[in-house]
Amino acid sequence: MKIGRYEILDEVGKGAMGTVYRARDPLIERTVAIKTVPIAQLQQEGTGAESRFLREAQSAGRLSHPNIVTIYDVGEAEGLAYIAMEYLSGATLREVMNKGPMPLDLALDTALQMAEALAFAHEHGVIHRDIKPANVVVTGQSGRIKLTDFGIAHLANSDHTHDGQMLGSPRYMSPEQARGREVDGRSDIFSLGAVLYEMLTGHYAFDGDSLPAIVYRVVNETPVAASSLRPQLPAELTGLLARMLNKNPEARPDARALVSELHGLLPAAPQPPAPPPASPASRRPGVLAVTLIGVTLLIGVGVIVSGRFGDAPRQAAVPPTPPRTDRTVPAQPEEPQSTTRETSVKPPSTSPTVSTRSKPHVEVDAYLAGLDKKQVELRIKRTELLLAYTEQHPDVMQIDRQLEQLRIERRQYLQQLKKNRKN
Numbered sequence: 149m150k151i152g153r154y155e156i157l158d159e160v161g162k163g164a165m166g167t168v169y170r171a172r173d174p175l176i177e178r179t180v181a182i183k184t185v186p187i188a189q190l191q192q193e194g195t196g197a198e199s200r201f202l203r204e205a206q207s208a209g210r211l212s213h214p215n216i217v218t219i220y221d222v223g224e225a226e227g228l229a230y231i232a233m234e235y236l237s238g239a240t241l242r243e244v245m246n247k248g249p250m251p252l253d254l255a256l257d258t259a260l261q262m263a264e265a266l267a268f269a270h271e272h273g274v275i276h277r278d279i280k281p282a283n284v285v286v287t288g289q290s291g292r293i294k295l296t297d298f299g300i301a302h303l304a305n306s307d308h309t310h311d312g313q314m315l316g317s318p319r320y321m322s323p324e325q326a327r328g329r330e331v332d333g334r335s336d337i338f339s340l341g342a343v344l345y346e347m348l349t350g351h352y353a354f355d356g357d358s359l360p361a362i363v364y365r366v367v368n369e370t371p372v373a374a375s376s377l378r379p380q381l382p383a384e385l386t387g388l389l390a391r392m393l394n395k396n397p398e399a400r401p402d403a404r405a406l407v408s409e410l411h412g413l414l415p416a417a418p419q420p421p422a423p424p425p426a427s428p429a430s431r432r433p434g435v436l437a438v439t440l441i442g443v444t445l446l447i448g449v450g451v452i453v454s455g456r457f458g459d460a461p462r463q464a465a466v467p468p469t470p471p472r473t474d475r476t477v478p479a480q481p482e483e484p485q486s487t488t489r490e491t492s493v494k495p496p497s498t499s500p501t502v503s504t505r506s507k508p509h510v511e512v513d514a515y516l517a518g519l520d521k522k523q524v525e526l527r528i529k530r531t532e533l534l535l536a537y538t539e540q541h542p543d544v545m546q547i548d549r550q551l552e553q554l555r556i557e558r559r560q561y562l563q564q565l566k567k568n569r570k571n
Contacts, residue, residue: 152225154182154232166228170235173220180220181235183297184228198229205231207274208298215265217285217296236294241284241343249350249378253414254291256385258284259344260410261293266340267403270333274298277331279339280320281346318359319352323367323395334397337406341392348385349377353393367395385413519558526551 149156154171157179161168166185173180190198202222209219221232241258244250250258262284269276276283276298283297318326322338325331345353353371356362365371371393375386388409394400401409 151182151184151228151230152221152223152232154180154230156182171232173232179235180232182230182232184230187224187227187229190229201229204274204298208269211269211272211274211298213265213268215261215293215295216269216298217294219298233296234294236285236287236296238285238287240282241286241293241347242281244286245281245347245350250347252348252381255344255347256410256414257291258286258293258347259340260407260414262295262340262343263403263406263410265295266333266336267407269295269298270336270403275331275333276336276339277325278317278320279336279343280317281343282317284343318362318366319354321366322397324397326363326366332397333403334400337392337400337403338394338397340406341389341400345371345374345389345393348381348389349374351377382413388413516558516561519554519561523551523554526554 151169151171153175154173157170157172159167160170160181166183166189169182169184171180171182172178185201187198190201202224205219205222208216209222212218217236218234219231220234223230223232249255262279266276266279276295278297279295283295285294285296286292287294320339320342322331322335325335342353345351351372354362354365354369356365370390373386374389375381375383388401388406392400392406
């Protein structure tokens, strides 16, 4: 069986929007995932739905980001509209979450990666519209996540619905989306808030015995405070979560601000103590020298960036948490697509004021400090390149690879410290 030039290897799964296949691209000998939607089904969405599907998929294909699945091709063949994209091996976030509440650092890191992907997409005019655990894939041992279904999600939640109905994932959709109104990037933030709430507590933010009950709660009710289900959660995190789930889109943080706040919360996750470095004494002078050089370079780059890009968005320079390993869990079916009718609503509720947290004192390890400051330096350089050129600039991808290597090196060093403590 073929779809266009792609040779179908096997079927991966089915959903409300069509079928997903694993396929082979004979031109470059690459395995890809093919998501298909019957053209007849697109035409039922209204005039121009077919062209909108292709246009939105092409827009998503221009997004080049480590946390967004790469789209290679879009087209039509054999009565199907299809999207050829990166084939991902790994578990979905839905499968990971089915084991129960996630460790705090793991939940924060996952939400941070999702927020970084959304910030990049929103800055390039692309809204996802269907953020849910089944559309997040956890890949590799470093725990890198990838957001999927840009483009198809837009079709499923398009403004051109019929009979006053709307498709979507009710437990994660925003109130404005549930009411069939026009949405923007703040709708994605609400959906991410519902996912984060579930990662932290093991409970849906909005649930019910029937679809209308779920939609009513999304539109009208505030979920049970996450701190009542998991009392050890930091107050700053529960405050941020409340703002993400605010019924009023204006009260929610945008994706870039959310990235900054999540960075600031990462140190609140449990951290291993920082003992003296276990590396040979002969390496210590070199490590200190690298640290001093890194600080000097960071200050120099910071001055340049401040002078040239004073108004550019900035991310908090916070050392990342050690990456985690994959979790193997039984496969679970994808969150079903559901159909709802517009629901009457009450005035939106307000969210609690977020308190300011003083950061705890942490003993500094010279080697880790060097790695972390180099990460900050590379992030500043990456921002400068993105602003001065485009996201496709080859230097940007090189810096991404360097950042990934630093994360790997940091994890290996922490593992060695842990091993030395046991000995």
